[in-house]
Amino acid sequence: MTAGPADRVAVHPFLAGLTAEQRDALAADAAPASFSSGQRLFASGSAAEVFWLLESGSAALDLPVPGRGDVVVETLTGATVLGWSWLHPPYRWHFGAVAREPCVGLVFDASSVRGRCAADPAFGYAVLNLFTPVIIQRLQATRLRMLDLYAPRTAP
Amino acid sequence: MNVAVPVPYRVTHRREDTDDTVTLTLERPQTPLPRFAPGQFAMLTSYGVGEVPISLAGSAPDGGLVHTLRAVGAVTRALHAVRPGQVVGVRGPFGTGWDVPSAAGRDLVVVAGGIGLAPLRPVVLAALAERSRYGRVAVLVGARTPSDLLYIDELSTWDTIDGVRVDVTVDRPDAAWSGHVGVVTTLIDAATFDPHKSVAFVCGPEVMMRFVAEALVGRGMPAHDVRVSLERNMHCGTAWCGHCQLGPLLVCRDGPVVGYDVAGPLMRVREL
Numbered sequence: 001m002t003a004g005p006a007d008r009v010a011v012h013p014f015l016a017g018l019t020a021e022q023r024d025a026l027a028a029d030a031a032p033a034s035f036s037s038g039q040r041l042f043a044s045g046s047a048a049e050v051f052w053l054l055e056s057g058s059a060a061l062d063l064p065v066p067g068r069g070d071v072v073v074e075t076l077t078g079a080t081v082l083g084w085s086w087l088h089p090p091y092r093w094h095f096g097a098v099a100r101e102p103c104v105g106l107v108f109d110a111s112s113v114r115g116r117c118a119a120d121p122a123f124g125y126a127v128l129n130l131f132t133p134v135i136i137q138r139l140q141a142t143r144l145r146m147l148d149l150y151a152p153r154t155a156p
Numbered sequence: 157m158n159v160a161v162p163v164p165y166r167v168t169h170r171r172e173d174t175d176d177t178v179t180l181t182l183e184r185p186q187t188p189l190p191r192f193a194p195g196q197f198a199m200l201t202s203y204g205v206g207e208v209p210i211s212l213a214g215s216a217p218d219g220g221l222v223h224t225l226r227a228v229g230a231v232t233r234a235l236h237a238v239r240p241g242q243v244v245g246v247r248g249p250f251g252t253g254w255d256v257p258s259a260a261g262r263d264l265v266v267v268a269g270g271i272g273l274a275p276l277r278p279v280v281l282a283a284l285a286e287r288s289r290y291g292r293v294a295v296l297v298g299a300r301t302p303s304d305l306l307y308i309d310e311l312s313t314w315d316t317i318d319g320v321r322v323d324v325t326v327d328r329p330d331a332a333w334s335g336h337v338g339v340v341t342t343l344i345d346a347a348t349f350d351p352h353k354s355v356a357f358v359c360g361p362e363v364m365m366r367f368v369a370e371a372l373v374g375r376g377m378p379a380h381d382v383r384v385s386l387e388r389n390m391h392c393g394t395a396w397c398g399h400c401q402l403g404p405l406l407v408c409r410d411g412p413v414v415g416y417d418v419a420g421p422l423m424r425v426r427e428l
Binding site: 058060068069071072073074075077078080100140141144145147148149150151152153154155156 | 176206207208226228229230231232269270271298299300304325327329331333334335336337338339341342343345346360361363364367
């Protein structure tokens with residue numbers, strides 16, 4: 001029998017920094033989610049009303065570029081969080097996401113989570129403490145790519 | 157044998173890996189150089205042009221040498237252009253190796269960026285040759301574009317071997333690429349290894365190695381179990397000339413393979 005959202009929230013590594021009470025509160029806004037390969041989770045510009053915790057699978061973040069189609073800018077794999085545009089206005093996805101392979105995880109009602117954050121600053125701070133390191137890590141990875149380290153350079 | 161004099165090696169095979177990268181197989185001469193260990197490097201001479209340090213990328217069945225090199229300057233362009241039957245000069249072996257046997261009983265984490273996969277290929281081959289001596293093998297490869305990937309067939313083969321997992325990522329995908337996109341550091345979180353019982357072998361651009369090493373240490377690996385391959389201005393190969401000095405190290409002798417506990421602080425010094 002598949003575990004319920006509360007059990008899955010309790011063991012997801014991304015949420016390890018929360019107290020049991022905070023995880024229970026978050027689980028109240030969670031529902032199981034799964035995506036088949038190629039299925040679009042969201043499109044850039046659409047409303048960011050949810051976010052996901054992936055337990056398995058892989059998703060690609062992309063952006064439609066005129067003349068080039070949907071260009072993948074980054075892929076996310078394994079137990080990770082997908083989506084942070086719900087955190088701050090205008091609550092719209094800046095990029096899109098599509099499943100690269102079958103994904104299993106949890107989907108969260110972003111509006112409800114935001115409401116809990118506003119009502120309980122300690123909960124809100126804990127949630128931000130979960131997301132901020134991920135945002136920093138992905139920002140650093142992006143900056144590293146901007147260095148184009150593997151580009152040809154002059155040598156003997 | 158005079159270590160300052162190149163030994164002529166005949167090129168028996170040349171394979172174009174990418175637009176600017178070739179793998180050369182050099183036939184074992186009658187009086188060969190001492191045996192190279194994975195991670196050690198040779199000074200390859202294009203006669204009349206110059207000499208460059210190139211790490212060992214493998215061994216030929218006859219005991220000859222395999223080197224993968226990228227055409228980025230006058231000497232490497234000349235070496236890139238050699239054809240089977242032509243002769244190049246070789247000095248070596250120089251420097252420290254990866255010391256793969258010392259990782260027996262542990263998981264291996266091999267992290268390569270760009271042409272950095274070439275010096276790491278012998279690590280994987282050594283582990284596969286004695287598969288039962290090692291735990292899980294995670295091979296994480298980053299490249300600029302899909303067309304810059306080296307050893308594509310071998311990567312696919314390695315990935316089919318029990319206990320071996322190969323993950324490849326590119327910075328700039330093309331329309332046909334369906335694999336991972338992002339820097340190689342992003343593969344580390346999902347890699348399967350016991351950080352307290354692993355040895356990492358890391359080779360690529362220095363900044364990439366620094367970020368990879370920090371990510372591995374962040375997962376709990378002791379810095380001394382993260383081995384990086386440093387690249388400096390190697391000339392003599394024998395610690396005579398000092399061109400390759402990095403703080404207290406002469407990289408041609410004390411490296412190129414150095415533990416991150418030693419290399420990390422040096423990599424953070426701007427003047428070095």
